[in-house]
Amino acid sequence: MSPELLKNKNHYKNVLSIMDSTEWLLFISTFIRRKNLITIIYWTYLFIGLVGGVFILFDYNLVTVESRFWIIGITGGLLISLLVSPVLHELIQVIFFKLYGAKHVKFKWNWSLFRFNVQANDFTLSKWRYYGICLVTFSLFSILPFLLAFYADGAILFTLLSLSFFHALYAMKDLAVCSYLYKFPNCYIYSSEQDKTVFYKTLPK
Structure with missing residues (x-):
């Protein structure tokens, strides 16, 4: 338990702990489908994005555009969303986590995903x-x-x-966490040095 929560452990309750990538996959697949304000906003955004994308394509007569523009553009957006934007996404979040008290930041190359993973540890948010x-x-x-x-x-x-769509899919981990947190009036996330993520809720005094 984090130092801040240890001092007042009678006021907090551990409601969920996630230990590894398998548990994260189960967590994400479960809570992106929960119906609440967070998921409604997210899926509405994707629907609006689909409608807006169709409008752009037909409004600019892009259906007749040469296929090379489609291929270059969509492939370029996919590559950016796989190799560049996830690193920047994680880096920006880690900077905020550091500002809010994270003690350690780890940079690790992930060969299976062929990109850097950036992770902050030992903080409460x-x-x-x-x-x-x-x-x-x-x-x-x-x-x-x-x-x-x-x-x-x-x-x-x-x-x-392409970047807008694929990065929205990448952000499903954030969506799942926000969806889970939504059901608690007051909740905290604690990420430990052992790559363990714990969710605490505030108990009534």
């Missing part, structure tokens, strides 16, 4: 701060590219649309 951090990264790498697509054309347009 309230759910509202976590919501704010997720909003920043989601806005930068999904909402902003989608809005910029309305002012772009050619391969750049397809790159922005």
Whole structure:
């Protein structure tokens, strides 16, 4: 338990612990499907994005655009969402975690995903701060590219649309955590040095 919560352990209850990637996959697949305000906003955004993407394609007569623009743009957006934006996403979140008291930051190359993983450890974060951090990264790498697509054309347009969509899928881990936190009025996340993530809820005094 974190030092802050240890001092007042009678006021907090451990409601969930996640130890490894298998448990994370189960957690994500469970809570992205829970019906609450967080998931409704997310899936509504994806639906609006789909409608907006169709509007852009037909409004700019892009159906007749040469296939090379489609291929270059969509492939470029996919590569950015696989190799670049996830690292920046994690790095920005880690900077916020560091500002909120994280003691350690680890950089590790993941060969299976062929990218760097950036992870902060040993910190406690309230759910509202976590919501704010997720909003920043989601806005930068999904909402902003989608809005910029309305002012772009050619391969750049397809790159922005592709990046917006694929990064929204990447953010499903954040979505699952936010969805889980939503059911508690007051909840805290604690990430330990042993790669263990613990969720605590505040007990009534």
